[in-house]
Amino acid sequence: xxxxxxxxxxxxxxxxxxxxxxxxEADAIALYGPSGAGKTTVLEAVAGLRQPExxxxxxxxxxxxxxxxxxxxxxxxxxxxxVPQEIALFPHMNVRQNVTYxxxxxxxxxxxxxxxxxxxxxxxERRVEQLSGGEQxxxxxxxxxxxxxxxxxxxxxxxxxxxxxxxRVMQYLVRVHDxxxxxxxxxxxxxxxxxxxxxxxxxxxxxCVTASGPSKDILPRV
Amino acid sequence: xxxxxxQVAVFTLTMAVVATLVMLPPGIVFAWLFARHRxxxxxxxxTLVMLPxxxxxVATGLILLRLFGRRGFxxxxxxxxxxxxxxxxxxxxxxxxxxxxxxxVRAARGAFExxxxxxxxxxxxxxxxxxxxxxxxxxxMAGRGVLAxxxxxxxxxxxxxxxxxxxxxxxxxxxxxxxSGIYIYTEVGNDAAATSLMLAxxxxxxxxxxxxxxxxxx
Numbered sequence: 247x248x249x250x251x252x253x254x255x256x257x258x259x260x261x262x263x264x265x266x267x268x269x270x271e272a273d274a275i276a277l278y279g280p281s282g283a284g285k286t287t288v289l290e291a292v293a294g295l296r297q298p299e300x301x302x303x304x305x306x307x308x309x310x311x312x313x314x315x316x317x318x319x320x321x322x323x324x325x326x327x328x329v330p331q332e333i334a335l336f337p338h339m340n341v342r343q344n345v346t347y348x349x350x351x352x353x354x355x356x357x358x359x360x361x362x363x364x365x366x367x368x369x370x371e372r373r374v375e376q377l378s379g380g381e382q383x384x385x386x387x388x389x390x391x392x393x394x395x396x397x398x399x400x401x402x403x404x405x406x407x408x409x410x411x412x413x414r415v416m417q418y419l420v421r422v423h424d425x426x427x428x429x430x431x432x433x434x435x436x437x438x439x440x441x442x443x444x445x446x447x448x449x450x451x452x453x454c455v456t457a458s459g460p461s462k463d464i465l466p467r468v
Numbered sequence: 469x470x471x472x473x474x475q476v477a478v479f480t481l482t483m484a485v486v487a488t489l490v491m492l493p494p495g496i497v498f499a500w501l502f503a504r505h506r507x508x509x510x511x512x513x514x515t516l517v518m519l520p521x522x523x524x525x526v527a528t529g530l531i532l533l534r535l536f537g538r539r540g541f542x543x544x545x546x547x548x549x550x551x552x553x554x555x556x557x558x559x560x561x562x563x564x565x566x567x568x569x570x571x572x573v574r575a576a577r578g579a580f581e582x583x584x585x586x587x588x589x590x591x592x593x594x595x596x597x598x599x600x601x602x603x604x605x606x607x608x609m610a611g612r613g614v615l616a617x618x619x620x621x622x623x624x625x626x627x628x629x630x631x632x633x634x635x636x637x638x639x640x641x642x643x644x645x646x647x648s649g650i651y652i653y654t655e656v657g658n659d660a661a662a663t664s665l666m667l668a669x670x671x672x673x674x675x676x677x678x679x680x681x682x683x684x685x686x
Contacts, residue, residue: 293593294592294593295589295592295593321592321593322592322593322594322595322596322597323595324593325595326593327593327594328590328593330586330590334584334586334587334590336591336605336609338608338609338611347591347594347596348591348594348595348596350595389594390594393593393595394595
């Protein structure tokens with residue numbers, strides 16, 4: 247399922263600034279670059295957690311932020327599922343409570359499907375501290391999916407996992423992408439992950455775009 | 469313990485529980501405001517709320533007396549709706565609540581500051597509004613610290629003396645508390661009653677402070 251994403255904004259964060267001017271039509275988009283390149287800042291701006299100084303952010307024809315039109319849709323109305331790098335599952339809730347936090351009366355079948363796709367059914371009554379790193383990542387993805395998200399933002403979802411777990415979580419991500427047909431904006435500093443999951447890559451360095459194009463064209467060069 | 473000593477102990481505990489319940493909503497709102505927001509007059513408001521911690525309790529009592537007395541602003545408002553406050557059990561609650569509030573606010577503020585804002589941002593990205601975020605994420609995550617503050621404020625309320633004496637007096641059966649009871653029984657030479665109340669206050673204070681300290685530990 248192809249979607250269009252408009253990222254045309256300037257965002258100042260202390261001494262650091264991010265400038266991006268991209269209109270992309272793709273299935274899954276990666277923000278790729280070294281640590282400190284500004285990838286997470288872009289992701290947080292799309293999620294509505296940071297406000298750019300000026301510019302426009304739009305998914306399809308829906309403007310989420312537009313300084314000229316005075317539009318700034320609050321994070322809670324953006325319908326964007328954000329899975330941060332530090333997972334931030336609610337520690338006082340169990341898996342089921344976390345997953346259904348943003349569900350807003352979604353049908354039980356939706357919950358069953360999400361839990362089945364991410365193999366979370368046996369874990370639903372477990373508390374967050376009883377989960378492994380990979381299980382926590384899957385729970386965070388399920389939570390974002392259940393919130394009725396029209397788009398998923400994934401910030402380094404494989405970081406802090408050992409190699410075997412990375413492989414497993416990657417399989418789940420591919421499965422989520424195939425099963426739910428949901429657009430993804432994926433942050434990573436690893437070319438292999440980006441190639442496996444996305445078809446378009448925006449390469450960032452020091453807050454600026456250094457390359458943008460189909461993943462298979464851009465990444466073999468880096 | 470003699471019947472009147474029991475009555476004083478039970479009355480004080482009841483008043484302290486009600487005072488704690490009364491100070492809970494404003495205490496939590498103030499703590500959250502001071503922890504999460506900066507606004508014009510924020511420091512002045514925080515200083516005002518904390519003032520009873522550092523000024524003599526009798527001075528706080530005098531301020532309350534001026535405010536809630538017949539000629540005071542709140543006193544006139546209360547009288548217009550047929551409510552009598554000073555020298556009644558309501559004055560005991562008021563004095564306890566005002567004296568306990570700063571301790572609750574201070575502990576709860578620290579607890580709210582400890583809650584990583586990221587959790588609130590994630591809740592917002594999942595569609596939750598500010599109230600839902602507060603009641604389902606911020607407050608439960610700060611829960612231990614807030615409860616520790618509640619116990620601290622309750623302990624302070626149980627031991628309140630100066631402000632209560634000024635505002636409510638020391639009338640047996642209607643406004644006499646453990647602290648004012650200890651004072652008056654000592655004055656009249658009833659050592660047994662004074663000692664019983666002293667032991668009761670130590671037990672209550674030790675229990676709630678012990679629990680509060682346990683909760684405050686990570």
